[in-house]
Amino acid sequence: MNTKTQLAVRSISPLISIRAVALVALFALTSAAALADQPPAFKVAKVSLAGLDLSTPEGARVAYERIKTTAERLCFQMSDPRKIDYQAVYNLCVNETLADTVRRINAPTLAALEK
Numbered sequence: 001m002n003t004k005t006q007l008a009v010r011s012i013s014p015l016i017s018i019r020a021v022a023l024v025a026l027f028a029l030t031s032a033a034a035l036a037d038q039p040p041a042f043k044v045a046k047v048s049l050a051g052l053d054l055s056t057p058e059g060a061r062v063a064y065e066r067i068k069t070t071a072e073r074l075c076f077q078m079s080d081p082r083k084i085d086y087q088a089v090y091n092l093c094v095n096e097t098l099a100d101t102v103r104r105i106n107a108p109t110l111a112a113l114e115k
Contacts, residue, residue, distance in 0.1 A: 043074045047101075060109035064102070071097040 047070045053059035075093035079086055102110050 043078060045070050045074055049105075054105070054107040054110055057109060060107065060113055063105075063107075063110055064113045067101050068094070068098055071101070 047063075047066050049063050049066070052063050054063055071094045075090050075097060078093065079090045083089070099114060102114050
């Protein structure tokens with residue numbers, strides 16, 4: 001048995017069509033604005049620790065300062081000073097980036113510098 005499916009065609013008034021298109025356009029613009037407002041998920045930078053002895057307090061301090069400076073630069077690039085929570089987000093970014101990097105390096109003298 002062969003069956004055919006037919007869709008019922010309804011006439012849509014022009015006013016409803018215009019409203020629907022306007023609503024879709026509004027959602028598209030709102031979504032685009034929200035997405036444009038989001039910073040990139042992450043950034044990556046290399047920090048040279050060449051020539052540093054991380055087992056000494058002086059080497060660990062220099063390494064920590066290099067890592068911190070890089071974290072501050074990256075977090076600043078990703079931040080938006082126009083937002084009301086800018087400073088809190090920036091500080092959280094720097095602190096988390098610094099803590100994560102120090103944890104990954106896994107040097108006790110470096111970890112001791114973390115405040």
